[in-house]
Amino acid sequence: MSQFTTPPPLIEDDIVQLSYPAEHILQIKMNRPKAFNAMNNALNAALEDVLNWFESEPTLWVAVLGSTNAKAWCAGMDLKQVNLGAKTMWTRNGFGGMTQRFTRKPLIGAIRGYVLGGGSEMVMNLDISVAGEGATFGFPEVKRGVVILAGGLERLVKLVGHQRACELALTGRNISPQEAKSLGMINYVVPDDQVDAKALEIAKTIASNSPDSVMATLYGIRITDEAGSARSAHRLFVDSAPIKQVHSGENTIIGVRAFAEKKQPKWVASKL
Structure with a gap:
């Protein structure tokens, strides 16, 4: 990997892990495994910093966003943090530094396990998504007395249409990866153990272009x-x-x- 023009951001408690699996490619993995990557203020801020750095670093051309926990990509907002009365501090680019981001460089999701609430909102704004066969998507906000507010609802309507968005968002039911693909919410469904490899394959193809x-x-x-x-x-x-x-x-x-x-x-x- 060529020398960066600016160093990667400092990440406390290893809450986000960075690696460089191929030239010009950044691999980002959310790392709150015990919490199923539920989004707290620390993870949100770390993702914002990493994605901002990626988009400004000229030696990096494509990023892959995954998880260290095969059981969960992101299980949504950290409701324990909310229940304890902590103020939720979202960044300029929204939930996970992602839901309101106007991406400058391709961001590919390598998705396994639970992808719920804000996690699914993040997926709605990824550029390309690869999901494992065991992934579970969904917008269960209505079951928790909250509302889809991070930007994913509007993108869901654009992707799937009024009636399908109503059925998914108002029931809060789980969505299989096969259904998510058929609705145009994601690009690929592969065996769980092939998710990272498929996402990296796509990233390498993109990175081979200008x-x-x-x-x-x-x-x-x-x-x-x-x-x-x-x-x-x-x-x-x-x-x-x-x-x-x-x-x-x-x-x-x-x-x-x-x-x-x-x-x-x-x-x-x-x-x-």
């Missing part, structure tokens, strides 16, 4: 998701700073020249 083009394309997808119409999204995308930077950037020259010479391009870190 980081400028990947980031600009993701920006276009995000703009389209947020804009009112396809036409307005297209105008915003075409006139955007990322597109101008791609066209004037070194990786465009590298990619075109490599194609003409029938060689594999050797990309440089993005300046976007």
Whole structure:
């Protein structure tokens, strides 16, 4: 792994683990195994710091977000913290530093076990998701007297439509990974022991492409998701700073020249 331009953030109590399984790829694992990665203030702040660092570090191009506990990716908000009267301190980017994030670089979920409440809200804003066959999704907020407020409800409606969103959110029932895939909530369902490998395979494929083009394309997808119409999204995308930077950037020259010479391009870190 090439030298980072900035060091990774300091993480107290090893609550988030970082590794670098391949060039330009960051693997993040939530590490509150006894609490099933229920989101408390410490885990939330650590994820916010790590994701902010990832998006600003030019040597890292793709991230995979997983868990050290095969039984749970994230079991939702830490209700014990709430019950004890602790004030919940969400960050600018929401639950898990994720639910309100306008991702600049691809973030892939490697999901096993329970993915409930805020955990499922995080999944609604991932860029790509790989789930194990034993995963369990769901929005049980109505069963606990709370409401889906971190941003996942609005994205759920966009993904699955009004009536399906009503049925899932108002009953609070569990959702199997097969159903989640059929509804368009996730991309892949694989055996539990293949989740990390599949997510890493996708990350490597993305990291083999121009980081400028990947980031600009993701920006276009995000703009389209947020804009009112396809036409307005297209105008915003075409006139955007990322597109101008791609066209004037070194990786465009590298990619075109490599194609003409029938060689594999050797990309440089993005300046976007």
